[in-house]
Amino acid sequence: METTAATRAVTHILPGKVGVWWFLASEVMLFGGLIGSFIVSRLGSSGWSGEAAHLSVPVAAINTLVLLTSSMTMVMAFGAVEKGDPRGLRTYLFLTVLLGLTFLGIKAYEYSSEVAAGFTPVTGLFWSFYYTMTGLHALHVLAGIITNLALFVMARRGLRNQHRVELAGLYWHFVDIVWIFLFPLLYLT
Amino acid sequence: MTTERARPNYVAVWVWLVVLMIAGVLASYLPFAKSAVIFLVFVIAAMKALLVALYYMHLKFESRLIYAMAIVPVVLVIGLTFLLFPDLVFHH
C-alpha cells in the first residue's frame, strides 16, 4: 500500500537528505565560482597582501572559533535528538543560534571598522571580493540562524523533528566549511 | 529514521579543529616563501573542512551516492579555478 515517500525511498536515503545534499552541491558551485575567481585574481595581481594587512586576523580568528564551536553545538543538537533528549536538543539549538548571532555581530563590528578606515567594496578589487564573499557568507549564516531559531521554537513546543535537525545541521556545517576556506584565503595570505 | 551508527566524538573533533585553526594562523607568520605558506595554510584549511564534512556531516557513514554528490561540485570548482589560470594568472 502506497504510503509516504520515506518508506518507498528506493535508495533508502530519506528524500530530504538527498535534496539537501544536492542543494549544498549547488552552493559549492556558487561559492566556488567566487572563491576560484578570487584565487586566480589574487595570484595574478600583486600587492594584495598589503590590502589584506588591513584586516584584523585576531578578530577573524575569534570569529572562526565561534563558528567552529557553533558547528559542534549543532551536531550535538542532532546527537541529542538521536538519543531522545529533548532538553539537550533545545539547549544546543539555543547555543548554536547564540553563537551564530555572535559571529554576525563580530562581522558587523569588522565591517564598520573597515568602512570607517576607508575600505569600502569599491576601494579595490581585493575589497570587492572581500565584502562580496563575506557578505554572501553572512547572508547564509543569517538564513541558518533563522532556520535554527525556527527549529528551536518547534522543539520547545515538543514537536518531533529529529530529521529536520539533521538537515539543518548539514546546511549549518556547510556554512562553516565555507568560512573555513574564506578565513585563510582572505586573512592569512 | 536515523540509523544506528557509531557516533563520532564530536568534542574531540572540535579540539582538532581548534588546534588546526591555531596552526593555520601561526603558519601564516612563518618566514618561508609566500607560495609555500599559502600552500600550507590551504592544506590546513582543507583538513579542517574534511573533518567537518566527514564527522559533523557524517559523510564518512553515508552511502556512496551522497559522497558523489559532495565530491562532484568540488572537482568542478577546482577545474574552473585551473582553467582560469592561463588568463588571470599567467597574463600572456
Add this chain to the structure above:
Amino acid sequence: MSATTVHGHAAHAEHEHHDLGFIRTYVFSTDHKMIAKQFLFMGLFMLIIGGALALVVRWQLAWPETPVPGLGMILTETGGVIEPSHYNMAFTMHATIMIFFVVMPILAGAFGNFLIPLQIGARDMAFPTLNMLSFWTTFPAALIMIAGFFVPGGHAAAGWTSYTPLSSVAQYTGVNWGQNLWCISLFVMGVGSMMGSINYITTIINMRAPGMSLFRMPLALWSLFITAILLLLALPVLTSAAAMLLFDRTLGTNWFNPSQGGEPLLWQHLFWYFGHPEVYILILPAMGIASEILPVFCRKPIFGYHAMAFSMIGIAFLSWIVYGHHMFVSGMNPMLGLTFTITTMIIAVPSAIKTFNWLGTLWGGRITFPPPMLFALGFVSMFVIGGLSGIFMASTPVDIYIQDTYFIVAHIHYVVFGGSIMGAFAAIYFWFPKMFGRMTNNALGHVHFWLTIVAFNVTFFPMHIIGVGGQMRRIYNPMQYEFLQHQQHWNVIMTVGALVLGFSQILFAINFLMSIASGKKAPANPWNANTLEWLAESPPPHLNWGPRIPTVYRGPYEYSSPEGPEDWLPQDRLVVASSS
C-alpha cells in the same frame, strides 16, 4: 520527514480530492501536472514575444532602416524605423527570452514536471510545495525580464552573452536599469530552476516504482535527470558572475574593469563555464523526447538503450571542459585553444552515437507519420545539420574565420530551433492527449509541421552561406559594408522565410487552444505506447494512479516483442511464461 510527502490514502484519492478551491487548484497548485501546464503556458506565451523580437531583427536586416509594420505606434520618433540601440536590444532580448523563458520552461519545466512522476510510477514529486514555489519563482523572473522593456534607457542590449566591459559600463550601451533588471531576473530564474532541479533529481533517485531500475527508465527520464544535474551545478556560476556584473554596474566595483585591475575575460570564462552546460541543458531533454517518440512510431525498441544513456552521461561530463570553444577569438591564452579544440571534437562523439542509434531505431521499422513523429524526425534531421556545423567551429583556425559571423547564428538556430523547439513541438503533440485529455487536430498538425520545416530551412540555411561570405553577427545594417552587399538578397529571402515561419505558428496556436476546448476525447493510450504514463487516464487524476501504483517488469521499449500478442508490451504487464 518532509511536510510535503504525498500521503496515500489512495483508496479515497478521488473523493478526497478535497475541494481546494480555485486558487489552490489552478494557481498555487502543488500537483505536478498543473505546474507543468503553468510552465507550458508561460513558455508558449514568451515564445510569442521572443519570436516577435526575431522578426524585428529580420526585418531590419532585409530592409534596413525602413519602417517596421506595427512598430510605428511604439517607435513614434522614428516612425517605426529601428534604431541601432533598439536593434541591439532586440537581438539581446530575443535570445535571452528564448533560452531562459521559452526552451527551459517548456522542456525542463513543463515536460520535466509532467513526465517524471508519471513515467516512474510516482504519485507526485518528492517535494510538491517546493515544486509550486519553483514555478512561482520563475514566473516573477519572467515579469522582471519583461519589465526591462519599460524602463528608461530600454532593455539590456549587450547580447545575451552580456560580455564585459560592454555590459558593465552603462555609457557603452546607453542602457541603465534594463541591464540591471536582466541580471536580477536571471538570478531569480536561477533560484527557481535550482528548486526544480533538486526536486527532479530527488524524485528520480528515490521514488521509482517497484521494478523500475535505473536502466528500465525511459530515456526521456534519463535526459531530464541529467539535465537537472547540469542545471543545478551550472546555474550558480552564472549567479555569481551576474552578481559581480550587477555590482560593477551599480556599486562601482571593478571586477571587469581593466583600468582598475579587473579582467574582462573573467566574465567570459565564468559565463561560458555555465553557458556550455546550459546549451546541453537546452538539447538533452529534446534528445530524450525523440528517443521516446521514435520507438512508438516505428514499433521497434530504441536501438542501443545503454549507449543512449551512457552517451548522455558522457555529454554531461564533457560539457564542463569544452566551454572555451566560445572564446577562441577572445584573446585568451592560445594554450587553451588547442585544449578546447580537442575536447570539443571529442564531445561530438556521444552526439553522433545518439544520431546513429536513432537511425538504427528507424531502420526496418513499421513507420507511421502522425505529427509527433514528424516533429521527432524533424528534430533528428535538423539537429544533425546543426551538429555538423559545430564540428567546423570546433577547430580553432576555422573558428577564427567564422566566429561572430552568421555561420554561428545558423548553428545556434539549427540546434536550438531545429533541435530543442522541434523536440518541444513533438512532445506537445505526443503528450497532449495525456495532458489535456483531448486529441489534437491531425490535419492542422501536418500542415503546421510542413510549413514550419520548410520555412525554417529557408530562414536559417542561407545563414551558413552569408556567414562564410563574411556577414558578421549582431550588425545593424549589412548594406553599410560593400563586401556584403552582393549577398543581401539572401537576407531578404531569409526574412520572408522568417515571416512565414512566424505566422505558421498561428496554426499551432489555433490547434492547441481549440483542441483543449473541444478536441476529441482522448483514450488512456492513443499511441499504444509502453511507458507508465499511458496507464493512467487522460488526463490523470490527482495522485495519478488508482489504489495501487504500477509494478515494472521490463524496460520501456518492448515493441514488437515476441513475448506479447500485440506489437507493444507495457512496462507493467506481467507475462506469465517469462518475466524479465
